[in-house]
Amino acid sequence: KAGVTQTPRYLIKTRGQQVTLSCSPxxxxxxxxxxxxxxxxxxxxxxxxxxxxxxxKGNFPGRFSGRQFSNSRSEMNVSTLELGDSALYLCASSLGxxxxxxxxxxxxxxxxxx
Amino acid sequence: SQQGEEDPQALSIxxxxxxxxxxxxxTSINNLxxxxxxxxxxxxxxxxxxxxxxxxHSGRLRVTLDTSKKSSSLLITASRAADTASYFCATxxxxxxxxxxxxxxxxxxxxx
Numbered sequence: 001k002a003g004v005t006q007t008p009r010y011l012i013k014t015r016g017q018q019v020t021l022s023c024s025p026x027x028x029x030x031x032x033x034x035x036x037x038x039x040x041x042x043x044x045x046x047x048x049x050x051x052x053x054x055x056x057k058g059n060f061p062g063r064f065s066g067r068q069f070s071n072s073r074s075e076m077n078v079s080t081l082e083l084g085d086s087a088l089y090l091c092a093s094s095l096g097x098x099x100x101x102x103x104x105x106x107x108x109x110x111x112x113x114x
Numbered sequence: 115s116q117q118g119e120e121d122p123q124a125l126s127i128x129x130x131x132x133x134x135x136x137x138x139x140x141t142s143i144n145n146l147x148x149x150x151x152x153x154x155x156x157x158x159x160x161x162x163x164x165x166x167x168x169x170x171h172s173g174r175l176r177v178t179l180d181t182s183k184k185s186s187s188l189l190i191t192a193s194r195a196a197d198t199a200s201y202f203c204a205t206x207x208x209x210x211x212x213x214x215x216x217x218x219x220x221x222x223x224x225x226x
Contacts, residue, residue: 033212055211073207105157
């Protein structure tokens with residue numbers, strides 16, 4: 001079974017621009033979670049989607065948004081980029097049926113904001 | 115904010131030695147998982163221990179969980195250079211779907 005894939009792997013943007021990141025979960029997984037990893041704040045939860053619905057959201061400003069499609073693929077969007085948005089963005093998928101599942105992570109998208 | 119702390123922040127050992135990392139958390143949990151990350155890449159799942167379990171083994175890994183002390187430890191026996199990575203504990207708890215709360219991680223360096 002193929003693992004979680006994320007595109008693009010690397011991205012350079014300038015302040016004020018917007019960016020869209022994509023995540024394809026493991027086949028059969030219906031839950032996708034997104035995380036931001038920075039040296040200062042570590043790994044922080046952004047949001048989780050299941051069956052095209054956002055079930056959970058972390059403490060990030062409204063510039064961070066996401067969505068999920070009927071095939072469980074997910075995208076996250078960051079508008080009006082700030083320098084502090086430079087980070088590794090990780091998505092993870094799980095079956096989605098319970099709260100106690102293992103999450104399987106993709107390789108991440110490294111975003112640099114100049 | 116992070117759920118808890120990991121200790122030590124960095125650990126340097128020789129091949130063949132055992133490595134022990136500790137994780138503390140603050141709130142009640144459903145389960146605790148350990149992940150490995152190589153050089154800023156994706157996280158690799160190592161092991162999951164449920165809140166009603168006290169110890170779990172997987173290959174060279176041994177995880178313990180003490181819910182009364184809100185702490186867990188990960189032991190890697192007979193370490194190899196390929197074990198060099200950052201190790202994170204992550205907890206899930208309450209009614210929250212899809213959210214893992216991570217510790218700050220332990221950087222493990224295994225010298226050949």
